[in-house]
């Protein structure tokens with residue numbers, strides 16, 4: 413059984429629906445990458461899963477139950493984490509406090525998880541006392557990911573983790589995502605660096621107009637001339 | 647020497663008293679703004695309400711024949727704080743929460759809080775009348791006098807018992823708040839929500855709980871500030887409504903949403919006010935001996951007449967908004 417499965421999800425922000433039947437299935441071992449033109453509903457899909465907007469149709473199965481319209485404070489303890497695209501760190505709080513906030517729903521001792529995050533992002537260990545707002549864009553992205561990992565999620569959702577980063581950092585953040593996945597965390601992410609991200613995706617989804625247009629492995633989508641022409645810029 | 651003693655009594659002690667009251671009030675205003683993003687206009691009346699609750703409890707204790715070495719209004723403070731906090735939670739649940747649930751704009755909430763102001767003031771007048779009450783219920787106000795004759799002063803440094811208690815309580819509360827905000831899980835969650843409410847929600851922080859904690863802190867601190875003000879001055883229905891402007895000025899000058907800023911802002915405004923209405927002739931009088939006849943100091947050399955004290959807070963507020971709109975500490979208002 414898939415870790416998470418979206419079946420014909422319909423939803424929006426109150427007006428006309430933005431998602432008109434999105435289907436997706438991700439396993440624990442998967443890295444799922446959502447690509448598509450601007451306004452396709454990629455971010456909206458992640459927000460719908462995370463209960464940040466109203467789902468009016470379809471089901472979202474996670475851990476054996478329909479979590480559609482559940483709120484984050486219920487979803488995080490269930491093993492779901494989300495890194496929004498923008499404003500994804502608490503700028504006035506230290507790196508360590510940011511990580512602690514990611515563990516807010518945990519009542520057990522999370523120092524192991526914090527060590528694990530610091531091992532993954534050694535720079536953050538050096539800057540643990542520094543306000544997150546003073547870090548570079550790439551380091552902030554690490555704080556944001558670290559925060560989301562502190563709840564020990566089984567599925568980590570990321571909205572354009574490479575946005576605004578220099579090419580060197582893009583490679584680094586993609587490598588980190590693959591490392592996190594190897595440690596047993598399923599990944600579902602939206603990416604504008606589509607070709608680069610699909611290259612390591614085990615599942616790829618091309619979204620347009622709030623619907624799946626193409627679904628396959630990352631390699632299949634890159635190889636598909638139709639997809640390449642319309643969505644990957646030739 | 648007497649001039650210095652006069653300065654200490656009139657500026658240092660008065661300024662600290664006023665600063666403590668402003669700071670405790672402004673912390674509440676700034677926390678509510680940080681978490682709920684609206685200007686809680688009724689905060690002054692929450693202070694008044696807290697003072698009246700302490701008054702009722704103290705009167706009840708006195709009626710039972712309880713006599714203690716400290717003012718009863720002070721003894722009952724912990725209980726009064728709890729009651730005020732519960733009422734603050736009730737006010738939020740009854741008036742503000744339904745508006746928030748409907749996605750009301752901050753200005754709507756502000757207007758609702760003006761309604762709450764009128765309601766509290768009306769209720770207080772209905773129950774206690776519009777006159778002035780003494781929270782001392784039969785006890786005299788003790789005054790400590792620090793003899794300064796060893797330093798050549800003919801007058802003592804004098805501080806009243808409630809003033810002394812207020813310094814201690816304010817210091818303790820500020821330390822407790824600091825520890826809460828920097829050490830506890832919930833305190834950090836509160837800072838997180840003030841910093842970025844959407845991300846706090848995404849992190850799984852129980853934002854409804856944070857809102858409740860905010861009201862508990864704001865309500866109980868308002869109770870302390872109101873009671874202290876009543877102990878220092880007198881108890882009346884418009885006790886704290888009159889100082890809503892300096893309290894908001896303190897919160898804004900300190901940087902809205904920033905608890906430490908509110909404390910700094912509170913003392914800054916209080917000392918500015920105290921210094922502005924201080925009669926400088928009292929300290930500079932010795933200069934009359936060396937100044938030529940034509941340049942003798944006038945009898946009253948205050949920068950601002952006492953009745954215009956409120957303008958000081960207003961001027962500081964306007965200057966802050968013009969020069970550094972985010973406040974001394976970078977506030978959350980932008």
Ligand SMILES: Nc1ncnc2c1ncn2[C@@H]1O[C@H](COP(=O)(O)OP(=O)(O)OP(=O)(O)O)[C@@H](O)[C@H]1O
Pocket residue numbers: 425430448449450451452453454455456457
């Ligand atoms: N908070 C909102 N309220 C109302 N409509 C919104 C909101 N956020 C997004 N939309 C609308 O939903 C549609 C899909 O937006 P979405 O953010 O999901 O696109 P996207 O695929 O992530 O695009 P991009 O590549 O630009 O990030 C757009 O038409 C957008 O205008």
Ligand SMILES: [Mg+2]
Pocket residue numbers: 454455456497571602
């Ligand atoms: Mg998007």
